[in-house]
Amino acid sequence: MDKKYVSIFLIIAFMIFPLCVSAAKGVPKQDEVQLCLMCHQDTGLTKKLENKERLSLYIDGNQFMASVHRKVKCTGCHNDISMDAHPRVKTINSKREYSAQMYRKCRICHTDQQLSKNPLHSQLMARASCAECHGSHYVKGVKADKVAVQENIYCISCHRNQLVLTMKNGESLSLYIDQSMVGNSVHGKLKCTECHTGFSKTVHPVKSFNSKRDYSILTADACRKCHAEASKQFENSVHLSLLKTGNLKAPTCTDCHGAHSVASAKKDKTIGVTSCNKCHAEMKPSYEMSVHGKAFLKGKAEAPSCSSCHNAHNIESTTLTTKIKDGCLKCHKDAAKAHNKWLKNPPIALPTFAKAHFDVVSCAACHSPDAQRRIYLTLYNQKTKKPLPEEELAELLTTEPGKLKEGFDPNKDGKVDGQDLLKVFAGLFKKGVSTTFMGTMDVSNSVESHMIAPKAEAVKNCDNCHIPGTEFYNNVFVAVKKSDGKPTLIPAEKDTVRSVFSIVPVRKFYAIGGSSIELWDILFIIALVGGIAVPIGHISLRIIFSPIRSLRRMGKGGKK
Amino acid sequence: MKRIFLHPLPIRIWHWVNLAAFIILILTGAQIKMGDRLHLFSFETAVDLHSWLGFILIANYFIWLVYYLVTGNIKIYIPPLHKPIEFAKKALNQAKFYGFGIMVGDENPHHSTFENKFNPMQQVSYLAIMVLLIPLQLITGLLLWDPHLFSPVVNLIGGIQIADLIHILLWIFFSAFMIVHFYLATLGHTPMAHIIAMFKGYEELHEEHGHGEEHADSGEHGHGH
Numbered sequence: 001m002d003k004k005y006v007s008i009f010l011i012i013a014f015m016i017f018p019l020c021v022s023a024a025k026g027v028p029k030q031d032e033v034q035l036c037l038m039c040h041q042d043t044g045l046t047k048k049l050e051n052k053e054r055l056s057l058y059i060d061g062n063q064f065m066a067s068v069h070r071k072v073k074c075t076g077c078h079n080d081i082s083m084d085a086h087p088r089v090k091t092i093n094s095k096r097e098y099s100a101q102m103y104r105k106c107r108i109c110h111t112d113q114q115l116s117k118n119p120l121h122s123q124l125m126a127r128a129s130c131a132e133c134h135g136s137h138y139v140k141g142v143k144a145d146k147v148a149v150q151e152n153i154y155c156i157s158c159h160r161n162q163l164v165l166t167m168k169n170g171e172s173l174s175l176y177i178d179q180s181m182v183g184n185s186v187h188g189k190l191k192c193t194e195c196h197t198g199f200s201k202t203v204h205p206v207k208s209f210n211s212k213r214d215y216s217i218l219t220a221d222a223c224r225k226c227h228a229e230a231s232k233q234f235e236n237s238v239h240l241s242l243l244k245t246g247n248l249k250a251p252t253c254t255d256c257h258g259a260h261s262v263a264s265a266k267k268d269k270t271i272g273v274t275s276c277n278k279c280h281a282e283m284k285p286s287y288e289m290s291v292h293g294k295a296f297l298k299g300k301a302e303a304p305s306c307s308s309c310h311n312a313h314n315i316e317s318t319t320l321t322t323k324i325k326d327g328c329l330k331c332h333k334d335a336a337k338a339h340n341k342w343l344k345n346p347p348i349a350l351p352t353f354a355k356a357h358f359d360v361v362s363c364a365a366c367h368s369p370d371a372q373r374r375i376y377l378t379l380y381n382q383k384t385k386k387p388l389p390e391e392e393l394a395e396l397l398t399t400e401p402g403k404l405k406e407g408f409d410p411n412k413d414g415k416v417d418g419q420d421l422l423k424v425f426a427g428l429f430k431k432g433v434s435t436t437f438m439g440t441m442d443v444s445n446s447v448e449s450h451m452i453a454p455k456a457e458a459v460k461n462c463d464n465c466h467i468p469g470t471e472f473y474n475n476v477f478v479a480v481k482k483s484d485g486k487p488t489l490i491p492a493e494k495d496t497v498r499s500v501f502s503i504v505p506v507r508k509f510y511a512i513g514g515s516s517i518e519l520w521d522i523l524f525i526i527a528l529v530g531g532i533a534v535p536i537g538h539i540s541l542r543i544i545f546s547p548i549r550s551l552r553r554m555g556k557g558g559k560k
Numbered sequence: 561m562k563r564i565f566l567h568p569l570p571i572r573i574w575h576w577v578n579l580a581a582f583i584i585l586i587l588t589g590a591q592i593k594m595g596d597r598l599h600l601f602s603f604e605t606a607v608d609l610h611s612w613l614g615f616i617l618i619a620n621y622f623i624w625l626v627y628y629l630v631t632g633n634i635k636i637y638i639p640p641l642h643k644p645i646e647f648a649k650k651a652l653n654q655a656k657f658y659g660f661g662i663m664v665g666d667e668n669p670h671h672s673t674f675e676n677k678f679n680p681m682q683q684v685s686y687l688a689i690m691v692l693l694i695p696l697q698l699i700t701g702l703l704l705w706d707p708h709l710f711s712p713v714v715n716l717i718g719g720i721q722i723a724d725l726i727h728i729l730l731w732i733f734f735s736a737f738m739i740v741h742f743y744l745a746t747l748g749h750t751p752m753a754h755i756i757a758m759f760k761g762y763e764e765l766h767e768e769h770g771h772g773e774e775h776a777d778s779g780e781h782g783h784g785h
Contacts (some may be wrong), residue, residue: 222675246746344604345705346611436719462603468596507719512704513603516593521729524590527732538658538743543661552665 036074038062039087050093059137066139073462077105086310102136103129120206124158132161146201152182154201155192169211177260186264197221213248216259220252227253233313238486256312265312269296272305272312280306284509286450293450304331317486328363342460360509362442364449366459371448373464374475375441375497376489377421377506382434390482396428401482405490408478416478416492418499418506425505439497439509441465441472473514562765565674566757570627572622575758581617581636582738584609589731613703621694636677637687662747672763689737693730700727 035061039045045057064070075081079432083100092098110130116122119216124133134142134157145154163175182188209215224231234240234526235254242250256275257265265271273296277284287293287306297301309327316324329335345353363374378387392403397407408416410423421437428435443449463471497506500519509515567575591598591606601609609663628634653669657705658681662668670679676687703710703723734757748754757763 344608346608346613347615350706350709352709353706356706359708462607463595466592466603469596503721503725504718507721510707510720511723512607512724513592513595517725517728521594521597524593524732524735527736528739531736534740535743541663549663549665550684 032073032075033061033064033070037064047092049095049098050091053095055092055095055098061264063138066140067138068144069137069139072109077102077108079105079108099129099136102131106130109339120204123206124163127162128158128161133158149201150318151191151193151201155199165209167209167211167215171212173209173212173215180494181261185258185260187262194225195219197222197225216254217243217252217441219254219259222450223253230313233311237313237315239315242486251275251279265307272307276306276310282447283450286447290450290452291454292452302331317481325358325363329358341377360439360441360511361465362440362449364443364452365441366464367453367455368443368448368451369453369457369459371443371451371463373441373471374444374477375439375472375509376477376479376487377437377439377492377497377509378479378481379424379435380438382436384485387438387481388433388435390480390488393480396431396433397424402488404480404488408490408492416490417496418501421478421492421496421499421505422501435505436508437478437502437506439506441511444475445533468495468514468516468518472511563762564672564765565761566672566677566763567761568627569761570623572592572758572761574624574627577616577620577623581613581620581682582734585613585617586731586735586738588613593728595730611705614698618698618702621698624690633675635691636675636713637683637686639680639683646681654679654681658744658747693733696726696731697734700724 040057040059041061043058043080045059046054049055069076115125140148145157149157156177159175159177159284160175160179165173165175167173177418189194198205209218239250239252243252255278256271257263263271288297296305304327308330309324311327331464332338336351336358339354339357340349340351343349343354344355364371379393380386381388388396390404394401394404394407397404405416406412408424409420410427411419425435425437465472474494476494476496478490478492479487480490481487495518496502497509497515498518500517503517587600588606588610591600592603592610595603597643600606628637650669657669660666668679672678700723703714703717703720704727707714707720707723714723717723745754745758746752748757749765753763
């Protein structure tokens with residue numbers, strides 16, 4: 001039934017339309033709009049383009065009448081539409097092509113000179129059609145827009161287009177903003193200019209940057225305004241140290257958090273893994289295989305991501321610090337108690353006893369059972385209680401950064417051993433720098449440090465650390481921190497920590513039994529032999545002298 | 561047979577506990593330190609024994625200290641520093657006796673009494689051992705027992721390796737000392753005389769000795785000085 005009415009309506013409409021158009025030939029302009037709207041106010045009116053796109057031909061009459069172009073009327077722009085022939089079949093290939101065609105129509109009234117007055121505008125004109133920013137039928141006028149439109153909408157009116165900023169090095173930065181992406185981000189309620197300072201509805205300077213990287217480093221300042229604490233933490237991170245040394249791969253805020261699609265790191269824990277994996281992909285398999293990674297992938301709420309242990313912002317190089325342990329202890333709060341169940345220290349193992357182990361041994365050294373194990377000796381400045389950076393150390397050792405092995409081998413025998421450590425210590429002491437080599441027992445690389453196994457598989461054996469000659473003592477390295485936070489590792493001779501020369505320079509590193517000084521074993525044996533030699537010698541002399549004793553007794557008239 | 565009272569009961573207990581603890585501590589210490597060469601005990605057993613006996617030794621030290629401080633008898637350890645020349649002469653005589661006199665049958669220049677138990681050489685060495693070396697061994701042992709707990713002290717002396725250095729050198733000294741000490745203990749008028757005295761408290765006097773009779777067999781409280 002309904003279809004019947006629609007058919008009848010269409011037949012009547014087609015019959016009436018030519019009459020209307022012919023009547024319009026002499027229609028005064030003010031009525032022209034009404035005439036066009038007779039058909040174009042139909043929301044369903046569309047045109048199928050050659051590329052199968054559908055172009056809506058609907059016009060909201062009220063909005064059009066409120067636009068600045070209401071006086072221009074329809075044919076002011078659509079001047080190719082002839083009342084005689086409309087609706088003639090006009091071939092339009094695509095929406096894009098059509099909007100480019102219509103762009104020329106703007107030039108009828110808006111001269112090049114006027115449009116190029118603002119240099120930014122002239123740049124934009126090369127990239128986007130007029131309608132992409134200003135709209136087509138409901139153009140409000142820029143002055144009106146600036147007042148009436150909400151700032152974000154004003155910005156997006158241009159930036160919803162595929163705008164591109166060309167950097168000095170030729171790179172292209174897309175200035176396109178996905179409005180829904182910003183809206184859904186944690187910054188959805190912020191104004192654009194809260195981050196993009198220096199811009200407003202009335203001010204839009206033309207800026208130029210050396211490279212995309214330069215741009216993202218500079219824009220990190222915007223984050224600092226609100227995220228002061230995180231920014232402060234970032235200042236102490238290995239990432240910022242890397243940036244400062246000119247490493248352009250080092251991340252800044254947006255590399256992890258994204259620019260406009262910033263997710264809440266509190267709600268979205270995956271950011272603590274996915275953003276890290278962008279650069280640290282080599283850690284991914286070992287983490288995912290670990291007891292932590294498996295729990296994380298299962299979606300367990302308490303499972304740690306990278307940032308749970310390494311911190312999100314104040315990330316440090318972990319080779320030279322036991323600070324990473326704080327990351328472990330954040331969750332494993334009763335670690336000391338748990339370890340004291342098997343770490344024996346009669347008559348009572350206090351929590352401090354477990355901590356004495358934690359001070360020196362990394363968690364991974366036992367909890368990553370398949371890892372290779374090493375001792376790292378790091379030269380600390382006693383005053384600052386911080387590791388001496390490579391650059392400073394190279395200067396003190398009168399060598400160059402990168403040639404530190406020579407600096408740590410003052411006796412030039414091609415090996416770094418206890419004697420060398422003592423000479424380095426003495427040399428620095430003479431220069432007024434009091435140092436100490438702090439030792440840590442750790443795994444051989446960062447991949448291994450992530451292979452944390454379930455508790456039952458952890459190494460629970462005192463002998464690994466407390467018997468001389470085990471893996472740890474055969475793999476000793478001097479570790480020096482570069483200013484970018486990464487360590488330089490200099491292999492030292494095995495048992496370097498067991499040398500009598502190491503006692504003073506390595507006076508704060510000690511694993512009972514394991515690091516025992518070899519020379520004292522020899523001295524102990526000499527003392528025993530000497531101790532036994534005294535009675536043997538004395539008895540021998542007494543035996544030799546026994547005739548004299550007998551004679552003297554006889555002389556005294558002894559009893560026998 | 562004359563007897564002289566030398567060693568009161570607390571000191572006898574202290575001495576023999578000390579002996580047992582020292583022997584086990586020296587052996588377990590060797591095991592802990594030389595785990596790659598020595599296989600008397602496992603590392604864990606060695607640490608267990610060493611720690612228990614370390615604390616027993618600390619307690620035992622206080623038996624000695626309290627006894628001698630309370631009775632005031634600590635003075636037997638103090639060399640007569642107001643008569644240094646006389647003391648030095650006596651010490652030299654004693655050294656001469658052990659180095660030569662004993663070979664040719666000289667009489668021991670020192671005659672032990674309850675109130676003058678030690679010859680000058682013993683007096684100096686025991687004073688050093690009891691007042692300096694054993695406390696140092698006990699303290700450094702405590703530092704090594706829980707370095708984190710005692711970290712302020714550990715840092716004060718420079719580092720845990722310094723505590724270990726002192727502990728190990730004293731371990732070496734005590735090991736040699738014990739052997740010599742045992743040998744010297746056999747140099748009484750009979751090889752077992754001093755040793756038996758350390759069990760019984762009384763030392764039986766050689767009949768040739770006229771000396772010491774006045775103190776003889778007068779019981780713990782009965783001696784005349």
